[in-house]
Structure formats: C-alpha cells, structure tokens
Amino acid sequence: MAAVTAPDPVELAQRLIRCPSVTPAEGGALDELETVLGGLGFRCTRLTFTEPGTADVANLYARIGTGSPHIAFAGHTDVVPVGDTAAWSVDPFGGQRVGDEVIGRGAVDMKGAIAAFVAAVGRLLEERGGDPGGSISFLITGDEEGPSINGTRKLLEWMQAEGEQPEMCVVGEPTSEAALGDTIKVGRRGSLTARLTVHGTQGHTAYPHKADNPVHHLTRALRRLIDEPIDDGSSHFEPSQLQITSVDVGNPAHNVIPASATATLNVRFNDRHTSDHVLGWIRARVHAETTNFELTPRISGESFLSPPGALTDALAAAVQEVTGRTPALGTGGGTSDARFIKDLCPVAELGLRNATAHQVDERTTTQELRELCAIDHAALRRLLAP
Template identity: 70%
Template structure:
C-alpha cells in the first residue's frame, strides 16, 4: 500500500493550488491523485445551475462496511487581497517560523490534509481497510454561494445510498488552543433589507412631507434595543447587527422619499427564520406604515445532540492533547447546516483566529497534532 501522506507537505501542495471560489485550481485533482493509490474510490461531481458558476466537487470512499464516517470539507478559498501585503506568496505554501503560510492554510486545506493523512495511517495499519468506511466530501463552493457544492453532493449521495453514520466537518473550530472547541451546532443567519417609504418635500416645510429617515431610525432603534432572547442551553443570545444605512440623497434641503437599511440576524435554536422575520416586522410596523422587507435566509439554526461522534472527538482530544474541549455553537454558518439533515455532524479543526486574514498560517505542530487527534477519533468511531 502507498505510504500515508505527510500532513504538512500535503497542506503545502494544496495551498499552491489557486482554488479561489469557484475555481478548482488543481486542488481536487491533487487530492484524487493522492487518494486513489491509497484505495479510495473517487467520484468527480460537477454541478451547475442557471446564473451560477459550475462547481467541481469530489466524493471519495474507502471501504464498504459500517460504521461509515464522512469527512466534509472544502478546498476553495477566499481571494488573498493584495499579495504585497503578505510576507510571502499567498499561494506559495512556504514554511516560515515553523508555520505553513498561505491562503487556505487554516480554512481549510490544512484540516483536509490532516484527515487524509489520518485515514491513510489507519488504513495502512490494517492492511488497506480502515474498519467500517471512511469517505470525504470535498466541495469547491463553500466560500461562494453554496449552491452547486455540498447540497448537491448530498443529494447525489442519498440517491446512491451513500448515507454515513457520522460526519466530521474540518472547519477551524478551535479558539485559543488547538481542539479546545468542538462545534455541535450553528446559529441561523438571515440578511434583511428594509426600505421605509415616505413623502419627498422641502426641508424648510417638513409639515408637507413625511421623512422616511426618521421613521427608519426609530425602527432601527427598536430593533437594536430589543433582545430576541437571553440565549439557550447550548447557544449564546441571538444578535442583530446593522451593516448599512443608505438614503442616496445628494441635496441638503430635500427630504427624501425613501431610506434603506441592511442588517444581519444570527439566531439560536429558540427561533426559526419565520419567527425571526415576524419579530422584525413587529418592531418596524409601529413607526413605518409603508415599508418593504427583503429577506434572505442563509441557514437555520441547528443542534446535534451530544453523542457517539462528539464523545469520540472529545476523547481523542483528551488522549492526544490533554485537554477537555467544550461543545460549542458559535461562529458563522458552515456546510454543517446541510449535512445535519443526513446524519449527526460535528466540527473540529484548526485555530480560527487567522482564517481569511493576511499571512493566514497553520503551525506545523498543529497540523501534526490535529492529524493525531483525527486518527484516534477514527479508531474510536470505527471500533478499530
């Protein structure tokens, strides 16, 4: 059997693939070249939809038995910004000060490399079969619109009966210390565009106009002053953040006809998106008899009850790193919001502080330690 890859070297090679969403950039080609000699059966899945770019995805499986653990991740990355702001080439995969620097080192090519290395070690130790099954669902659409990636791969998996017992997502879940947090859920996310209508007029004669800016400000004051909740057992309180207020009025003596605000709500498991929208409308209506509200739901909140998956991950962290991770639900959305409808899901990966930043980097020690944690968790889940 082919030797298991080194997680550091594989991370460096993946970073050198310029896979800025939605470009594949050679990253999936590289993973397929690594996985097939290890015994994985690989499927390349290209999906498209009107008005969105085609996206290349990879599904690879080793073994046919149960239990079946699927690792979900992505090789697409956000743009690096100005390369001159980086200490080194953001796509060079260079090692500086005992860390791999490059776009995607943390989010999340490093974790992909760690899991491939861990699964390969386990298979090598058992003569090519890991016990049960191990698969990887790797998309090129996580940092983009998330239309032609994980969701459609999951549909393809259901149709083929490729339903795992557990799914581990390699998003950077760690805070201060590696593996200090295992995410077992995520808050929901909604984006609102609120347009309040008034009556245009001269600012010297406000009695003949209806100023929508004043109405909008009062509505926003109520939205930002009232709390959705005080939090729940596994979630922090829901939040609302105003991200933009626009009037588009170049004149200083004209009361505008309309004013618009945009805001984002991150909500916990005490609500669904329908309830949140109702809550917003109830706080706008008293001061704005005429308004339009555009709503886009990025994902509903979800919680996977602690069980075998989170237990195995926690035990692996304790064994290899000597710390007890917390079970958290913070941060933004992830593809876990799609996977939780198929099987229990948890997230465990590198430290998130430098994700998407200039000089994004993963310490060599963290890459090797995360590989060890993944390997122990696999042994526990697959009863090897």
C-alpha cells in the first residue's frame, strides 16, 4: 500500500472551521474531508438526500478496509448560525488561532472532534503501512443541527441497502464537561415537544358566568404537570424533566375572555418511558382539569442506552492512558444522531469540552485537540487488529 501522511488535527480543524457550513449548507467542509480522506486511501461516496418541504442535504460516507472489525466514526459538519457577528472577538469562520485556542463556529460542535479522529486514523495508517487491521468508516452528515431528516437517518438506510455494517460506532459530540475525556455518553434521554391548546368560550370579563375561561383551565393543568414528578430516575439516567417553554393567549383586549389558550411543553425523558407513555402521562393530568383540549406532539427521539462493552472499554482505557482520568459513563444532555445509530450497532459518544458549544467565541485548545487525537488513536489501536 502507498505511504500515507497523517494530517495535523489543529490545522485540519482550522480548515474545517473556515468552511461556512451553517446548517444545511455544505460550505466546502465535505469537500475538505473528501480530499483528506481520499489521500489516506479511503473510498469516498457523496450522497445528497432530499425530501419534499425540506432542504437538500449533502452527506459523506468514506471507508478503508474490507475486513472485521469495522469501526465507524459519525459526525456532522453543519453548524448553528453565528448570531451577532460583531459580538465575536474574531471572524467566526476564520479558523483563527489565538494563543493556545482555536476560535470559530464548530470548533467544539463538532469540527474539532472530526479533525481529531481523521488525524488519529492517519496516524494509525502511518504506523501500519496503510492497512487499518480491519475497516474504518466515516459517516458525516450536514443536517444534525437542523431537522435531521436528510442526514444520518437516510445515510444509515443507504448503508444497510449497500451492506455496509459497522460493528461499533464512535460519535464525536462534545461530551466532556470539566475536563477532556471526563464523560463518555452511552445513551441519551428521549425528547418530545408538545403544543397544548385548551378551548373555552369567549365572553366579556364582566360576565364570566356566560363564558368559559380557557386560561384558567390551562394554568391549573400546567400546575399539575409541574407539581408532579414524572419519575425519580433510573440506574443510568437522571429523573425525566418537563419544562414549559411558552404560554400564549394572543389576546390584545383586557376585557375579553379568550376562546383558547396554548402552551408549549418540552420533555426530556429517561429509559423508563417511551414517547407514547409520556404523552399519556400529560393527557391524564390535563384531562383532570378539562376535556376540551388538543395535544399536538413532535417527537425528536426516544431514550436509549447502548450497554457498556468493548467500545466503551477501549475508549475509557484510551482516556486513562492519555489523560490519567477515569471517564464517567453518562446519558445527560440533549439528543444526538446516536439515537439513530444505536439501531445499527453499539454506539458511544466522546468529544471535546462542551462549555462553549453554540456560544459566541466557541473555542477549544490546541492541547485538547491533540489529546483527543491521541485518545482516538489509542482506542483504535485497541479495537483494530495489529
């Protein structure tokens, strides 16, 4: 096999940050990765998925090797908008290095982790003369920060149709809290948003007996929902949480009892529930206050736990080797594309510190980029045959 040269994780992270890939735009980030991975010997396939009513999304699948074990890395190059550009200390898409920090949108979530894993793979291939000792693949999507319709889910469907079956997968989401590698995510809470609309009878505030005030019913129902815990947690998950994110009556008149009132609820639920169970729990408590209501849900994902095993053992040992830390196996935070991948193979998430994700001056350090690269490299050496 031809000799390969591993990219530098810091320089690659900077190049990726310079691609303005605000979801769902590709912004040149997949072009950059395809060039680098192709140079390492990967077979790269670009896939654009579509669906009516949504933006087309470009994705990248790349693989080297044909044998087992097959280790996959999943990530996203799309980023959230920068917000007020004037509030940044640097160009958010400049990929600028300031002292020991790399600052820019996507530095943490999650172009830095992609760069670290690519560099780790390059280092492994350098050591092994281009033969990984199995197979390594990259699943890179462009809509994780968006509706997640034309990205990972459809990429996984394509992989299954093509017989591309990883045996385990690392997702590069920023899981670390106080220090790099202190947390590996082995599951995620489920998430649903529900719009609750309570109907009443419009009328004059001077004659309330001739009306039926939906705001009163709604507020009593909301009090029930927030006063009663959904559960007290489980062995791997914290208690499920319901948050009221909006209450809207849309009534400009002070002397009119409105005809309806609406609230928006978000629930992050653990593995003791399905989304249907949570919706049933909500309906029962609202029904105790009024029968004249509608509940319109949108399910972001179900809760899941990917049981600890060979993958988490290798990642934890690698973190210990590089940093001296023993990572916790956690399930907190928001959703990620791991919720789709868990149906294909065991999955675990490990990435940079998440303190500045989605913030102005999102940043990481060159030291942590290099340490994450070393962790990924150490894990690959354990998972792939020498």
